[in-house]
Amino acid sequence: MAVYTDVSDEELAAFVAGYDLGTLVSFKGIAEGVENSNFLLRTQAGQYILTLYEKRVNEGDLPFFLGLMDHLAAKGLNCPTPVKAKSGEALGRLADRPAAIVTFLDGMSVRRPRVSHCTQVGEVLADFHAAGRDFDLTRENALSVSGWRPLFDLSRERADEVLPGLRNELERELDALEACWPRDLPTGVIHADLFPDNVFFLGETLSGLIDFYFACNDLLAYDLAICINAWCFEPDRQFNVTKARAMVAGYQRRRPLSKAEQEALPLLARGSALRFLLTRLYDWLSVPPGALVVPKNPLEYLYKLRFHRDVTSLAAYGVA
Numbered sequence: 001m002a003v004y005t006d007v008s009d010e011e012l013a014a015f016v017a018g019y020d021l022g023t024l025v026s027f028k029g030i031a032e033g034v035e036n037s038n039f040l041l042r043t044q045a046g047q048y049i050l051t052l053y054e055k056r057v058n059e060g061d062l063p064f065f066l067g068l069m070d071h072l073a074a075k076g077l078n079c080p081t082p083v084k085a086k087s088g089e090a091l092g093r094l095a096d097r098p099a100a101i102v103t104f105l106d107g108m109s110v111r112r113p114r115v116s117h118c119t120q121v122g123e124v125l126a127d128f129h130a131a132g133r134d135f136d137l138t139r140e141n142a143l144s145v146s147g148w149r150p151l152f153d154l155s156r157e158r159a160d161e162v163l164p165g166l167r168n169e170l171e172r173e174l175d176a177l178e179a180c181w182p183r184d185l186p187t188g189v190i191h192a193d194l195f196p197d198n199v200f201f202l203g204e205t206l207s208g209l210i211d212f213y214f215a216c217n218d219l220l221a222y223d224l225a226i227c228i229n230a231w232c233f234e235p236d237r238q239f240n241v242t243k244a245r246a247m248v249a250g251y252q253r254r255r256p257l258s259k260a261e262q263e264a265l266p267l268l269a270r271g272s273a274l275r276f277l278l279t280r281l282y283d284w285l286s287v288p289p290g291a292l293v294v295p296k297n298p299l300e301y302l303y304k305l306r307f308h309r310d311v312t313s314l315a316a317y318g319v320a
């Protein structure tokens with residue numbers, strides 16, 4: 001999380017009274033994450049997560065996100081599910097924000113992913129894609145190629161404060177990616193943010209997924225490219241081809257990639273790096289005063305982008 005919004009004891013008690021969860025036992029802000037305000041809520045009925053949806057979440061998309069969690073859980077994927085209030089609604093309002101309570105998921109995210117984690121992430125990503133196939137709501141990806149330039153425009157004038165020359169480099173990237181972004185690959189519901197902090201493990205075994213608030217309909221292989229970026233680089237910026245090979249193999253065990261999808265991987269990974277670079281750049285330059293949040297470093301994604309830009313063969317990803 002982050003905590004962007006304060007919730008008073010009175011408004012919280014009134015909100016929780018709208019649910020069949022008994023009385024409130026404790027309540028505290030969670031310091032991980034960057035998008036929404038999240039709180040760990042303990043009531044007589046157990047532990048829950050209360051989320052207040054912040055700036056980047058469009059209220060009209062919430063039925064998609066909350067419905068998707070119910071759909072995926074019904075398909076056997078372990079993920080939080082929204083709790084319905086006594087009114088029957090999963091979506092409420094608290095502190096002038098849309099708000100929901102979801103079930104608490106046991107498990108821990110890994111800080112230093114290993115090859116076996118990457119294999120399991122590849123597998124679960126393909127499971128997610130299969131489970132989403134018959135979800136009947138759709139949501140366009142607002143952070144796909146057509147959204148990148150307007151997003152960049154919000155930071156363009158200040159980009160060089162982060163790194164001299166960044167503005168020009170990003171202009172060139174946008175031109176290049178807009179000109180050749182693949183459009184005819186298989187699509188479906190994608191998670192779009194399956195980073196290590198959103199995957200839980202119990203011991204060595206992947207136990208569940210959280211944070212569906214970027215989920216949307218887009219290219220399935222783009223989701224794999226997002227995971228390659230998030231899981232397969234080392235802290236010293238080196239790309240770990242063994243992790244990428246394991247992840248792609250895990251994915252392909254459940255859903256083989258077409259030749260066209262394989263060939264598009266460098267481009268998709270480059271685009272995915274640009275997408276996270278741009279949201280991080282914006283956030284870096286506009287942390288709200290008083291917010292409990294640690295903005296993420298945009299330059300981490302510049303180095304990833306440059307790596308993919310220089311890739312000449314799929315062997316770089318361990319794909320034969």
Ligand SMILES: Nc1ncnc2c1ncn2[C@@H]1O[C@H](COP(=O)(O)OP(=O)(O)O)[C@@H](O)[C@H]1O
Nearest residue numbers: 001030032033034035036049080103104105211
């Ligand atoms: N359902 C859940 N069960 C257990 N912990 C959760 C759950 N949802 C969120 N969390 C905790 O809250 C943190 C932030 O949640 P996340 O959805 O990633 O926030 P954001 O979307 O704001 O970045 C997670 O890293 C995790 O520690």
Ligand SMILES: N[C@@H](CCOP(=O)(O)O)C(=O)O
Nearest residue numbers: 033034035193195211276296
């Ligand atoms: N994963 C994104 C930021 C979104 O944060 P999350 O806590 O919702 O995963 C990034 O790393 O830029």
